[in-house]
Amino acid sequence: MKLRMASLTILCLALAAIPASAQYNNGPINGTTDAWTIDFGYVVSDSFTGVEWAYQLQFGVWEFPGDSMTSVDWSITSAENGGTIYGSATAKTTDHFVSSNQYGYNIDLITANMSVSLNYANTYWLNLQNAVVPSGDPVYWDENSGPSSASESAVGTIPSEAFTISGSCGAGSSSPDCGPPTPEPGSILLLGSGILGSVAALRRKLL
Numbered sequence: 001m002k003l004r005m006a007s008l009t010i011l012c013l014a015l016a017a018i019p020a021s022a023q024y025n026n027g028p029i030n031g032t033t034d035a036w037t038i039d040f041g042y043v044v045s046d047s048f049t050g051v052e053w054a055y056q057l058q059f060g061v062w063e064f065p066g067d068s069m070t071s072v073d074w075s076i077t078s079a080e081n082g083g084t085i086y087g088s089a090t091a092k093t094t095d096h097f098v099s100s101n102q103y104g105y106n107i108d109l110i111t112a113n114m115s116v117s118l119n120y121a122n123t124y125w126l127n128l129q130n131a132v133v134p135s136g137d138p139v140y141w142d143e144n145s146g147p148s149s150a151s152e153s154a155v156g157t158i159p160s161e162a163f164t165i166s167g168s169c170g171a172g173s174s175s176p177d178c179g180p181p182t183p184e185p186g187s188i189l190l191l192g193s194g195i196l197g198s199v200a201a202l203r204r205k206l207l
Contacts (some may be wrong), residue, residue: 022120022167024048027146029060029162031099031107035140036152036161038072043129043153044141045081046160051124051167054087054116059128060098060142060162062105067137068095069110073130076116080125080151087116090130107142118167126163 026046036044038061057074075088091112098107118124131139142162150160 022051024051024165026148026160026163027144029098029107029109029142030144031060031062031101031142033145034143034159035062035105036143036158037138038128038141039131039139041129041153043081043127044158044161045077045125045127045151045153046163047080047123047125047149048163048165049123050120051165052118052120054114054118054165054167056166057091057112057114057126058164058166059110060144061108061110061131062101062103062140062142063095063108063133064135064137065100065104065106067106067133067135067139069093069108069131069133069139070095071130071132072110072112072128074112074114075127076114076118077125077127078122080149081127081153083125086118086124087114089114105140126165 026048036042038044054076061069063069071090071092073088073090076086078084078086091114094111096109096111098109100106128141133139143159144162145159146162148160150158152158
């Protein structure tokens with residue numbers, strides 16, 4: 001019985017430590033319409049909302065065959081291509097081939113880690129630039145005309161791009177994307193103890 005209680009305690013505490021997730025998804029990779037340069041000094045910006053504690057960025061790019069992105073500069077700001085900077089870094093990237101398009105480009109999914117504390121109710125801007133591939137070729141952020149607003153540093157307003165920002169919910173978050181608040185460990189233990197007691201009583205009856 002003591003062993004079962006200890007196991008239940010560990011399990012409940014582990015479940016309580018798992019944060020709820022929140023995500024902004026700007027739509028799937030298109031790969032056939034257009035794409036915008038995110039190296040050679042160009043900056044592309046897209047708006048998003050509904051995320052707290054952002055920890056991962058994924059986005060679609062067009063690359064020349066044989067190229068594989070190794071890093072990109074990202075920033076999250078309060079305004080289009082400017083304003084307050086909430087987080088920025090040069091991120092190492094993972095490059096996953098998705099398909100080839102009719103223009104001869106490889107369409108790849110790029111993954112990069114980030115760590116930014118945000119408020120789910122506010123609108124922010126994701127800015128990408130200085131993408132690096134060993135060949136020095138251009139890299140283009142895939143356009144998919146998703147729901148966000150977007151701009152390019154040289155031309156201004158453009159259709160939005162394919163990207164997803166994943167995050168977790170802060171303690172006591174009221175974000176609708178975060179689901180119900182995580183119960184306190186004490187509440188979980190109380191519930192678990194009650195279930196365990198019910199199971200033990202039922203077992204005694206059966207025996």
